[in-house]
Amino acid sequence: MMAIASTDTAIRSGRVTRTFLYLVLLLFALFYLLPFAIMVMNSMKPLDEITGGNMMAFPTDWTLEPWRKAWSEAQVGVDATGLRPYFYNSLIMAIPAVMLSTFFGALNGYVLTKWQFRGHNIVFGLLLFSCFIPFQIVLIPMARMLGIFGLAGSTGGLILVHFVYGIGFTTLYFRNYYAAFPTELIRAAQIDGAGFFRIFWRILLPSSGPIIAVSFIWQFTNIWNDFLFGASFADFSSQPMTVALNNLVQSSTGVKEYNVHFAGAIYAAIPTLLVYIVAGRYFVRGLMAGSVKG
Amino acid sequence: MADTAQVDLRTRLQNWLPKLVLAPSFAMVLLFVYGFIAFTVYLSFTDSRILPSYGWVGLENYEKLFRLRHWKIAVSNLAVFAILYIGISSLIGLMLAIFLDQKIRIEGALRTVYLYPMALSFIVTGTAWKWLLDPGIGLEHTMHLWGWTTFSFDWIKNSDYAIYTVVLAAVWQSSGFAMAMFLAGLRGIDNEILKAAQMDGASNWQLYRRIIIPQLRPAFLSAFVILSHLAIKSYDLVIALTGGGPGRATELPATFMYSYTFTRNQMGIGASSAVIMLITIAAIMVPYLYAELKEKK
16 A cells, blocks of 8 residues: 555655654644643543643533523523524524525626626635635725614614625635636537526536535634624624624623633534535635636 | 537526626625625724714824724734644644554544534634633542642633633634644545655655655645634634733734724724734635635646
């Protein structure tokens, strides 16, 4: 196996070097895994084992009580509701925003590659730059705008915000993907009388699976993990999970229940981790395809 | 066959349709991105306090901003943070990518492990590290329990060192991303050139120094651009990890902007700090994106 593997790479290395390579690689794996693993382990301990014990030790008294408490009982904000309602807020916010931005990104990418018009590059450049702005620059006017339209503090407002600031990235992904799609196929379909939407639905969309996955994963991760917009534009009824978690962890009243905080942090991490583990191959491929490179 | 008038109408519709489809997105971006930027720039020249107000004050906010000690601290913290964060992430990313590129048997699993922190929210990362670094119950405490009683690691509580804990957590979160970019670059290098160089007796070290790493220039550039823009935007991590403290030791421009605008009711100054952040990012991103788009044609 090793012999076969080493024939198709130009770099050769000896046994000692290889042992060293594996050692370093595994040490780094430990570095990335440990913080989260320790957090999981400590979320299953009673509080006195955390404050009095060793964080590296396994629980002597395994318990799921912190998980139950974080989900449905912990004091977040004014009410002792646990993180559950905020978890749902995040879902209700993320799902429509992901679908909307992906759908429009696909259409935009299609137009920008297969129906180019004069100035298409300028339009794309403007969309592209919008991905990278520091969102601090839009916070004040956005707060005003949401207020004027009665969307302040609502989930609808957050969906709009995430949709708008997600279009740049989704357009970029679909544009790069469709750029590699043979234009001759489209011209042929046109000659056969297929119109703009027919070509999109029948020819491009059916072969867009991988890039739709990338767009979904990227958008979902970004929107679920967003904190700035949630902290700026949500009220208690629409606060997303990240903001609620931060409130829970930073709250200064009472005893700091670390085990409950950890369980809460894991709840906040589960959806994106799940997406990454289940669809990770596409995610890595998407990253490797390069966010800017075509 | 359709008659010419019909064909004409159809073609004209087909010509308009793509632009019509693109129009809503484009209009939204024009308004919500560029319109809002213009509005914030305008506010930065006004006497806005708790609410936007339209009394023109010229450059006064900028003059005030640059005289504020708070802002100077935030900017110098950002400089320290950005340099270390970009440098260390790139270094670790490059090393891991080169090591992984040696036909490592468990490459897939390792890549997954290196990259998973990217899927986490900075609030989760901050919560985990805040506690790991807490001298009372975290690493220091553990070392004491293990018998190393003189071990001391209280950076997160020490205003001279707290900024390095932000670097540590941020590197943990995104060095895997740098690894992915470098690995993609490495996979794009032609093996034939390397084999030829080997025939000429080049050592592995020479191969990397002379041929491979110079060919990774685009990957270095992408990593720099992406990481630097993440650094300038850093907000959540600081909020979750240190809250900007102790004192102002980990205050960054992003946290400065938020507190001046929304809690200190100095909207004019907050807006001017946001403008400075935008200009900094634009100075990095615009030439890069311009070059990328040019190259494509």
